[in-house]
Amino acid sequence: MATNQSDINVYVEKQKRKRELQHYYVSFVLMILFTILAFAAVMLRDSINDYLIAIFIVTMAIVQVVFQLYYFMHMKDKDHGFPSLFLYGGAAVAFLTVISFVSIIWIS
Amino acid sequence: MSETHTSIEKLANPEKATLEGKNKFLGFWFFLGGETVLFGTLFATFLALRDKVASGPSGPELFSITTTFISTMILLVSSLTSVFAVMAMKDNKLRQMQLWFWVTVLLGLCFLGLEIYEFSEYLSEGLGYKTSAFSSSFYTLVGTHGGHVFFGILWISTLMIASYKKGITTVTAPKYYVAALYWHFIDVVWVFIFTVVYLLGILGD
Numbered sequence: 001m002a003t004n005q006s007d008i009n010v011y012v013e014k015q016k017r018k019r020e021l022q023h024y025y026v027s028f029v030l031m032i033l034f035t036i037l038a039f040a041a042v043m044l045r046d047s048i049n050d051y052l053i054a055i056f057i058v059t060m061a062i063v064q065v066v067f068q069l070y071y072f073m074h075m076k077d078k079d080h081g082f083p084s085l086f087l088y089g090g091a092a093v094a095f096l097t098v099i100s101f102v103s104i105i106w107i108s
Numbered sequence: 109m110s111e112t113h114t115s116i117e118k119l120a121n122p123e124k125a126t127l128e129g130k131n132k133f134l135g136f137w138f139f140l141g142g143e144t145v146l147f148g149t150l151f152a153t154f155l156a157l158r159d160k161v162a163s164g165p166s167g168p169e170l171f172s173i174t175t176t177f178i179s180t181m182i183l184l185v186s187s188l189t190s191v192f193a194v195m196a197m198k199d200n201k202l203r204q205m206q207l208w209f210w211v212t213v214l215l216g217l218c219f220l221g222l223e224i225y226e227f228s229e230y231l232s233e234g235l236g237y238k239t240s241a242f243s244s245s246f247y248t249l250v251g252t253h254g255g256h257v258f259f260g261i262l263w264i265s266t267l268m269i270a271s272y273k274k275g276i277t278t279v280t281a282p283k284y285y286v287a288a289l290y291w292h293f294i295d296v297v298w299v300f301i302f303t304v305v306y307l308l309g310i311l312g313d
Binding site: 013016017020021024028031032035038039042043045050053054057058060061064065068069072073079082083086087089090091093094095097098100101102104 | 120124133134137138140141142143144145147148149151152153155156173177180181184187188191192195198199289292293295296299300302303304307308310311312
């Protein structure tokens with residue numbers, strides 16, 4: 001009776017949980033790394049082109065946010081179709097707003 | 109009582125075990141989509157007005173890269189502790205969940221304290237809310253984020269106080285899960301704030 005279906009399910013869940021924990025650790029370390037790289041890049045602003053640094057730190061931010069969303073907020077898991085739709089919908093509107101405000105010429 | 113107790117232990121995802129829980133989960137993500145738009149407009153306003161310092165001080169004159177770095181690390185660690193809290197919730201370990209959520213709250217308070225200190229410094233340097241277009245858009249963007257941190261602290265604290273009585277059930281699990289999502293979202297917004305406001309601000313100097 002030790003190996004009935006529910007015991008197997010519990011075992012599978014535990015294994016899944018273990019792997020999930022590893023994912024969390026790896027994402028966390030990577031996020032710390034992206035943050036440090038972004039700050040370090042700004043510290044080096046005297047020797048590197050400002051434009052390159054700007055592109056680099058914005059990329060670091062986006063990559064870090066992807067890790068936060070997909071691993072910490074579980075968007076990589078199944079049943080996250082609508083959450084993705086909502087978030088990307090919101091992000092698209094936000095992006096358009098930023099683009100239009102940045103390119104408005106009559107402010108300056 | 110013991111029946112509900114054993115049943116929740118077998119659930120892998122107690123937050124989505126009921127229709128109400130599923131609805132809360134979906135509804136909360138819809139709300140986060142709206143929050144994204146809210147912060148998008150605040151970022152857009154800030155980006156359009158950040159050079160309009162009038163006669164007041166500019167951002168790079170005031171910003172401290174060390175303070176920003178410490179705040180960032182505090183919030184990033186608090187994001188991990190709330191992940192641990194949700195993991196403990198899924199394992200039906202109430203004490204562990206409470207511990208990790210309380211650590212999250214504590215880190216949130218540290219972040220908020222640093223921000224208040226930072227704002228009071230700026231204020232004494234002559235950057236009031238109405239000093240310039242830059243100052244208004246800066247305080248509105250960063251302050252709205254700080255307000256979210258404050259709300260998150262209140263929310264998680266009250267949930268935790270109630271958890272001593274209510275424990276982890278299919279009714280309370282969605283609440284804990286959704287509060288953790290909110291906390292992660294606060295960190296997502298902060299990533300853009302430290303990049304766009306502080307780092308790009310210092311860079312553009």
